[in-house]
Amino acid sequence: DSELCNACGRCVRRCQMDAVGLTGTATAQVDLDRCIGCGLCVTTCPTGSLSLVSTKKRTIPPRNAAFMYAKMYLERRGLLGAALIGVKYLLGRKI
Secondary structure (H helix, E strand, C coil): CCCCCCCCCHHHHHCCCCCEEECCCCCEEECCCCCCCCCHHHHHCCCCCCCCCCCCCCCCCCCCHHHHHHHHHHHHHHHHHHHHHHHHHHCCCCC
16 A cells, blocks of 8 residues: 555565665565565565465475476477476486
8 A cells, every 4th residue: 555655675685586666756676577476575564564465376386396397398498498407317317
C-alpha cells in the first residue's frame, strides 16, 4: 500500500534477494521477478504497507537436490543437453 509507506528503507535492507527498492516517489517497490515470497519485508515494515499475496502460479519445490539439479539442467540445456550430462555422469566422467 503506497499510501502507508513512509520510505524508511527497512524492507530494502531486510530483503535478502534485493527485490525491494525505493522509487523516485519515495515508496517501496517490489520486483516480483526477484521476490521469493519469504515475507521478511512484511514482518519488518513498521507501517504495515507490505503484505504477501498468493499468486496464480504455484511452484512446487523439488523433492531433493537431485530433482532440483535435473530441473535446472533441463531449463538451461534442454532435453538433449540434460541427457548428455546424465550419460557422462553414469559413465563416471567429469563434466
